[in-house]
Amino acid sequence: MLGIDVYQGDGKRGKYPLKQVPMKAFTESDFVIVKATQGTSYGHEDFFEKTMQAAINAKKLVGCYHYAAGNDPIAEAKFFLKRVKKYIGKAVLALDWERGQNKAWGDKTWCKKFLSHVKKETGISCLLYTGLDGIKQNAGIANQYPLWFAGYPNPKYSGWKVPSFKYNVSPWKAFLIWQYTSSGEKIDRNTTGMTREAWLDLAAVKTNISTKTESDVRKSVISAISKYKGIKEGGETHKYLINVFNNSGLCKRYKMTTKDAWCAMTVSDAFILTSLAGKPGSGALFQCVECSCTKMIELAKKQGIWNEKDSYVPKIGDVILYDWQDPGSGDNKGTPDHVGLVASCDGKTITVLEGNYKNSIGERTIKVNGKNIRGFICPKYKLYSSEDKPEEKKKPEGKLYSGKFPSLPPRGFFQFGDGYLQYRPWATQIRRLQKLVNWIAGTNIKVDGDYGKATIDAVKKAQKLLGVKEDGLFGATTLAKAKSYKK
Known part of the structure; x- marks a missing residue:
């Protein structure tokens, strides 16, 4: 198939496509790709809409493209999708990546970010329009997105006869569309091996x-x-x-x-x-x-x-x-x-x-x-498919311990044989500790205020669940984990 791509570039061209585009080229083309946006503040919406409608009314296959200005790629992608929203699923989408008016030229990640966002939002793999220099910059996404290649064996040529010329577009295996003229005739001419069905497949939204x-x-x-x-x-x-x-x-x-x-x-x-x-x-x-x-x-x-x-x-x-x-x-x-x-x-x-x-x-x-x-x-x-998929059982939200937490002794941890713990006030703190580890570990040790062997064993079980060292020493680390532990 043969086709043209058009844009309202300098504001001097007519707002209706048939005043801007040679009538013969428009009539003879199988597809028309229209510039929709550039950067994040491109005008010419009236031209874009009228050109798209004229092409659709003429039973042409259609496409829309965004010209990269090198701003935030996600912001530019959102701007593009907003303008072409009504054509998504009907028009092939494309990103134009070239040197002119592009402050991100040379950035090897910009196109990937833009194209990934469009695919995430629509399920559509955009065409990447670029020449040999742009191919080198985007080698990392080769064959993930179809290539619309710009290459001109004769820059002055402007006919429909496709030149006999071969380009090495590696690491892409092949280009899907070839723009083979850029002679200043108000349009650029293209060729593709796609059929109408293949074009519509490329444009179609891929449902999850x-x-x-x-x-x-x-x-x-x-x-x-x-x-x-x-x-x-x-x-x-x-x-x-x-x-x-x-x-x-x-x-x-x-x-x-x-x-x-x-x-x-x-x-x-x-x-x-x-x-x-x-x-x-x-x-x-x-x-x-x-x-x-x-x-x-x-x-x-x-x-x-x-x-x-x-x-x-x-x-x-x-x-x-x-x-x-x-x-x-x-x-x-x-x-x-x-x-x-x-x-x-x-x-x-x-x-x-x-x-x-x-x-x-x-x-x-x-x-x-x-x-x-x-x-x-x-x-x-x-x-x-969506049929008969068992619903994921959500794990019940755990609850924090509602009791009182123990205060740590002067040395910073509870330890067996610590004479300081024999003083009566610390028996209260040990009882709080015993209630806490019983709740965490599911043990049932006696709440007696004695930091003995049974308590130490329960502390070790609690420490295992808390993911800390199982040493039986209840200190600041164990206490901090216990305060955030949910059960």
Whole structure:
């Protein structure tokens, strides 16, 4: 797809986009990205709104971007989100990071703080717009946020024909959008390998999975891929799905291409696109991201979600694997050849959504316990939904000791054999001490005013609960801990 990005920069441009933007470029573009804010006090709200509405009315895909001024990144993120609030979920969001008018240029943490705040508030991963210098500054967030790359093989060029030129944008694996012109024609031109569906996926608010039912989570996995049914192998959408897989970083042993079988990749993408995939041991719902059916089974076994029984009646969102050499008797334990997602099952017939199906994404039906079933991967969806989660039992708030605390003797602690404690006033303090340690340790020593062996043993038990040295010497440290101890 091809698109333009526009801004009201100097106040001299017309307030209506078609007065500012060449009509032909606006009409021919597939997407329009509009500058929304800069810093924390940017004006031009009227221009932003009219441009966005004109693009939406013209059935264009839309985006909004913020130009970093280098102030507090959280304050700038909040300012941006406030202005684009009505477009969140509809427009792709982006952060423009460049040298001009940016007093934080060179700061390697600024973008991360801004982007993290936006993601925290919306669940959306913003695009990071920058050039080669900006890439170096933001290497720490490479591949966490999609790259909108600014690079101009010919600074004077202004056409729709995309230049044949390759940039090394490492440590990003690839850019998602490329701004390839900056010729001063009042717009900048861009290209992307995304489809309309992929653009809308990028714009969509990612709902917290804990607010969904198990059924919702299962259906979301199928929906992530079903929208791509009928795509052409080798086409732009196929390339987009390959990039989703490769850029996830969850299967580093092999980089997929358009020439590879892509059934396992499609299944993996369903979980990647719904943010339910993760590395082995990560705790994610699906820790089996692979481009190999055999290795996908190995990972499923390690995660404890592999079901060897061919007769299993699957649920929507389960993963089914096939072996085309299945002899047809007993549980098949051969080498898997193909894999798909269970889109539905009525107890007798399974409908499966598959990538690499007739060079596309399509559906196949197979009988429950039918021939060629190798087995199933059954993610534990229930653990990742809001259903049937036991309420955490809150530990009752403890109470402080309500009795009187003892005063410490002149030497600073109570000690067995201390003749000073034999004086009558200290017997009262020892009785207070005995009542206190009985309450803390649950002991039942006699409250007799005698700091003897039974009292010392009770003090040691109390000291253990208080987390202090268990020496039987009741001093300032033990007393301080006792005063703050709750039971």
